[in-house]
Amino acid sequence: MASNGFTVGQRVRVVEQPGVVRFIGEIHVAAGVWLGIELDEAIGKNDGSVTGQGKTVEYFRCEPLHGMFVRTTGKVFPMDEGAA
Numbered sequence: 001m002a003s004n005g006f007t008v009g010q011r012v013r014v015v016e017q018p019g020v021v022r023f024i025g026e027i028h029v030a031a032g033v034w035l036g037i038e039l040d041e042a043i044g045k046n047d048g049s050v051t052g053q054g055k056t057v058e059y060f061r062c063e064p065l066h067g068m069f070v071r072t073t074g075k076v077f078p079m080d081e082g083a084a
Helices: none
Strands: 011-014 017-027 030-039 049-052 055-058 067-071 076-078
Touching: 011 030, 017 067
Parallel strands: none
Antiparallel strands: 011 017, 011 076, 017 030, 030 067, 049 055
């Protein structure tokens, strides 16, 4: 699935941190399309799951504190091929 030019498996930078797109779609706690990012470093907010509205939903799986969800515009940018 692609959204705003992003694809699952794509290397990106989020707030200057490298990671990989692991999920593209809607999440149960907020409207709109979101990117689930697995960050290289443990500076995220989750493990690919979101808790809210009385339930926890796993959208992708990663190590604790390596996951982050962001909108498809704004803070996320594609990385050049070969960039670390």
